[in-house]
Amino acid sequence: MKTCRNGHAHSQRRCPECQREYNKKWYSEHPDYHSKWRAEHRETTRAADKRWRASNREDKRRHKRLYYWRHRDACLDKAHQWHVKNRERSNERKNAWQRAHPLNRLIREHRRRARKASVPVVPYTPEQLTRIEMFQRGCCAYCLRRRTLTIDHVRPISLGGHNAVYNIVLACQSCNSTKRDKLHQPQIQHPLLAPT
Secondary structure, eight states: OEEOTTSOEESSSSOHHHHHHHHHHHHHHSTTHHHHHHHHTHHHHHHHHHHHHHHTHHHHHHHHHHHHHHTHHHHHHHHHHHHHHTHHHHHHHHHHHHHHOHHHHHHHHHHHHHHHTTOOBOOOOHHHHHHHHHHTTTBOTTTOOBOOEEEEESSOGGGTOOBSGGGEEEEEHHHHHHHTTSOOOOSSOOTTOOOO
């Protein structure tokens, strides 16, 4: 162990404590050093940032999530302010996302309805819906015809049915509307479907 001239004990070439103090003092005297340097070397810093993000994608994601939960109110407030200022752009982005992810949109709608009705919500993914569609061979679970399919709860949410993958079949709009909030066993039952 060595001792520096300020009396700090250390085992490195330079005293970390003294170096920290020196750096703090230097940066307080030159506050715009970093911003100037980044402005002069914009392309270099962008390339370095891009490389770092590519190699530390999971760390970045984890850090963002952690930051969000620690500063949730501030983040939500900032997002709301941005949305108010850029309403048209925000709506365009939302509509584009919904067009690109129709299953996610449906899942969100059903999750919202279930929460509103105070029934249990068991999260499920678009991949699980795709598997149900493959199991049903693209046919409606009730009339067995190939049509555009919608999500249907075998035990309706209004009757206390869960918003979960084991309570879901895919049905055409006509059958789904006809069934409404009645209990009706589908002709195709996928293996996850719970008996009613």
